[in-house]
Amino acid sequence: MSNEKPLFIVDAMLGKLAKKLRLLGYDSLYSSSIEDDELLHIAKNENRVIITKDLQLIHKAKKHQIASIQITKNEEIEQFLQINEKIDLGKCIISGSNSRCPICNGELKYTEKNDISEKVPTGVFENMNDFWTCNKCGKVYWEGTHIKNLQKFNAELNDRLSS
Ligand SMILES: [Zn+2]
Numbered sequence: 371m372s373n374e375k376p377l378f379i380v381d382a383m384l385g386k387l388a389k390k391l392r393l394l395g396y397d398s399l400y401s402s403s404i405e406d407d408e409l410l411h412i413a414k415n416e417n418r419v420i421i422t423k424d425l426q427l428i429h430k431a432k433k434h435q436i437a438s439i440q441i442t443k444n445e446e447i448e449q450f451l452q453i454n455e456k457i458d459l460g461k462c463i464i465s466g467s468n469s470r471c472p473i474c475n476g477e478l479k480y481t482e483k484n485d486i487s488e489k490v491p492t493g494v495f496e497n498m499n500d501f502w503t504c505n506k507c508g509k510v511y512w513e514g515t516h517i518k519n520l521q522k523f524n525a526e527l528n529d530r531l532s533s
Contacts, residue, residue, distance in 0.1 A: 381422035395468040466502035476506025
């Protein structure tokens with residue numbers, strides 16, 4: 371297997387998992403309204419691994435020789451471990467420079483504080499120093515409490531991945 375990061379396409383039922391994958395830095399397409407045929411088409415064209423709970427979709431993917439991973443678990447960490455059984459995720463990192471936008475899958479770029487003064491609440495602006503902006507949708511991110519919760523998830527995940 372190459373060292374390049376895998377690309378994913380996540381089926382409509384797994385929106386939360388898609389967001390987590392993006393935050394952990396994996397390029398993951400997701401739409402809540404995508405049809406199977408379109409999903410298969412994109413996966414084939416862009417060399418993306420399909421992640422789904424839908425056994426029928428898994429069968430279709432196999433028929434078209436597209437890599438796919440079937441998710442059977444409901445808990446997020448368990449779902450990540452299922453992905454890792456098929457594709458080595460390595461060590462997962464959550465940081466502004468590694469994560470992708472959870473909303474649109476765009477890349478985040480480090481942004482000068484003064485450039486975003488009007489886009490974040492005053493309290494955040496005064497207390498935080500590091501900001502990232504999504505290059506696609508323009509949303510601004512910073513290391514607030516939600517990142518702390520994610521880091522906890524991330525630490526537990528890495529623990530499970532290496533055990
Ligand atoms: Zn975005």
